[in-house]
Amino acid sequence: MAAHLLPPLNRNLTALTAEAKAKLFTRTVNLVALRVPATVCNKALQVLPPHLLDIPRLRSIVNDESSSKTRLVLLNPTITSDAIPEKVKEFIDANNAEIVDMYPLKLDYDYWTADQILRSIIPDELNIPSSFELIGHIAHMNLRKEYLPYKKIVGEVILDKNQYIRTVVNKTDSIDHTFRFFKMELLAGDDDLLAELKESNCKFKFDFSKVYWNSCLQTEHDRIVSQFFAKNDTVCDVMAGVGPFALPAAKNRGCTVFANDLNPESFKWLSENVVGNKLGHLVRAYNMDGRDFITKSLVDLNNAVITDEMKAKAPPPPAPRSRDGKKKHADGATKDATVDSEQKKAVVAEPKTEVASGPTKIKIFNxxxxxxxxxxxxxxxxxxxxxxxxxxxxxxxxxxxxxxxxxxxxxxxxxxxxxxxxxxxxxxxxxxxxxxxxxxxxxxxxxxxxxxxxxxxxxxxxxxxxxxxxxxxxxxxxxx
Missing domain, CATH: 3.30.110 (Translation Initiation Factor IF3)
Incomplete structure (x- = not known):
């Protein structure tokens, strides 16, 4: 994009106030426009495309403040009033159009993209740090040290330019290998790290500041569940976190899952997610050391008291359907039976890798x-x-x-x-x-x-x- 269609340079700006947005990121581009009757706008779009304003997110035909019966057709920024292309002149003569010189096209902070705003601030020798991981309403960045002087302004721009984001944080340290969570700082937005999201047909809720979550691993979660787990398999998830393997295995494949995490916060949210997804009959949560859990889980899998407790949590069976496909209720009434849209997205592919095994005399995890x-x-x-x-x-x-x-x-x-x-x-x-x-x-x-x-x-x-x-x-x- 030409320089006059980019925001003004604001090198080394470190604070992005409302006043700065209004004053430092506004540029006015003077264009040649044609005032035409409203009735010929469609014809202009058909005849003049090579000469019309063609800039992303901007319209080439706008309202005319001087009259409701006319419109302004904006021409390419390279066209000047003393060098009108012949095709445009023909259109002017044929449609009673009037040349409007110096139409002020105002481009401000709201128009520019995040990359364009940051490019005007960050030195040329550095790449634009606009990538982030999305966890519910939270944008999680991992800024290298050379970007730290600009971290607040980067966070503010990311917040402004993504309407679904309410909180921007930056990783400040390496992962804690015992409890698996990042230390982080708030860059912009609400200090609210309670994330809620959907993945693999399951709902997850957790405090992102206290547990481990990586949205980039959804493909890996789905790969393991869809390629290896068969219906009614038993699964032991030794380092389960808040349940990205355990819950989809239960909900989408019907597996019985014993899931464990050493982090008390992960165990807390794992337990809540089991309840929230109505999977208490299939998933049992633990808070133990991984080695102890490998032994303990096998014992519990063969404990009839525990398995009966899980079975007792099973939801009631669905209401029977009448011949016309509608659900019957206790009072004999019926209502339309619909398929939940999220269920349609469940991972239901049969395992692609042969992992079948023979019978055993005790229950074991597959x-x-x-x-x-x-x-x-x-x-x-x-x-x-x-x-x-x-x-x-x-x-x-x-x-x-x-x-x-x-x-x-x-x-x-x-x-x-x-x-x-x-x-x-x-x-x-x-x-x-x-x-x-x-x-x-x-x-x-x-x-x-x-x-x-x-x-x-x-x-x-x-x-x-x-x-x-x-x-x-x-x-x-x-x-x-």
Whole structure:
């Protein structure tokens, strides 16, 4: 876009007041216009397109303040009154049009885009920091240090230019690996970090300042749920957060899910989201250490009292339908049966990867999900001896599938790096036939990628004699 159609330069501006918006970001462009009868406007649009004003979000025909019977046809900024193109002259003569010189087209702060406003402020050597993650009404930015002098004005512009945003925050520190949340500061808008949103046919609510949430991972959540989980599977979500895997697995696939998170705030909102989505009969929430939960959840899955408690929370069955497709009520009345639009969006594709297993004599989880990329691999030692002396009850072909998310910065062999590290923490080889998929999720930083390794628990680890934590510490000390 030509310079005269961009906002004035306001380099190094750090405060964006109402007065600054009005004075510093207004530009008037003088155009040549044609005053024409209102009845010939359509003809102007047909005959004059190459010569009309063609700027995004601006109309080429506007009202004429001098008369309700005429309109002003705005011409291209390159056209001057002493150099009217022949095609325009022909139109003027044929339609009793009048040339209006110096029509003042006013462009102000409200007209410019966020990128245009920020480009007028941020030095040319820096890129425009206008990207953000959207969490409900919250825009979450991750500004590098070179942008920090402009952070408040960046937040204000993002707030102004996105009507669905009410709060803009900036990440100020790395993620807390124990409870998985970012430290952040308010840049603009309401100091309200209670987010509400929909993902994968489920409603989520949580305090974004106290839990981990990443909207960029929705595709990964849907991938695991749709490709691996089958109807009525049992799933153990070891690092569940507020439920982005657990709730869709239950609601969209009918899985029974035992979900855990060490962060008390994550557990709080996970529990509330289970209730809010009416999934108490399918999802049970825990607040435990991940290793303890892997053992505890298997015991609880075989506890009839617990499973009966969950079944008791099942919602009542839907009302029967009459022959005309309308729901019957107790009083005999009927009403039109409609399909909830959100249900239509549910992930219902059949699993694309063969992960079927045989029968077992005790209840076991078909899948374990471990979505804590920084440290999840380290928890694989908890699976050693999980089925010790239970080979007859849980045959090798029925052992669960484990999905572990992790990071790798190995350039040449990402998949091999993840495979080898998984074997190290599991304490045994993972045979080729046990590997189901090693999936590259996304780049998280230069030379750092997030992956997910999905594999069937090897018999060598599953049936091994358990090692207590105290014994393991002694072994680790010897190795060191």
């Amino acid at each position: 899948h374990y999900v471990m979505n804590l990329p920084a440290t999840a691999l380290e928890f694989l030692d908890a699976f050693r001896g999980l089925f010790y002396e239970r080979e007859a009850e849980v045959p090798a072909q029925s052992l669960p599938i484990i999905h572990v998310h992790c990071f790798s910065n190995v350039i040449d062999d990402l998949e091999g790096d993840v495979w080898r590290r998984a074997e190290t923490f599991l304490g045994c080889d993972i045979p080729q036939e046990n590997i189901i998929k090693i999936h590259r999720v996304r780049d998280v930083a230069p030379k750092k990628e997030m992956l997910c390794i999905s594999f069937r628990l090897p018999a060598e680890a599953a049936y091994a004699k358990p090692v207590s934590r105290a014994e393991k510490r002694k072994i680790d000390e010897v190795d060191e």
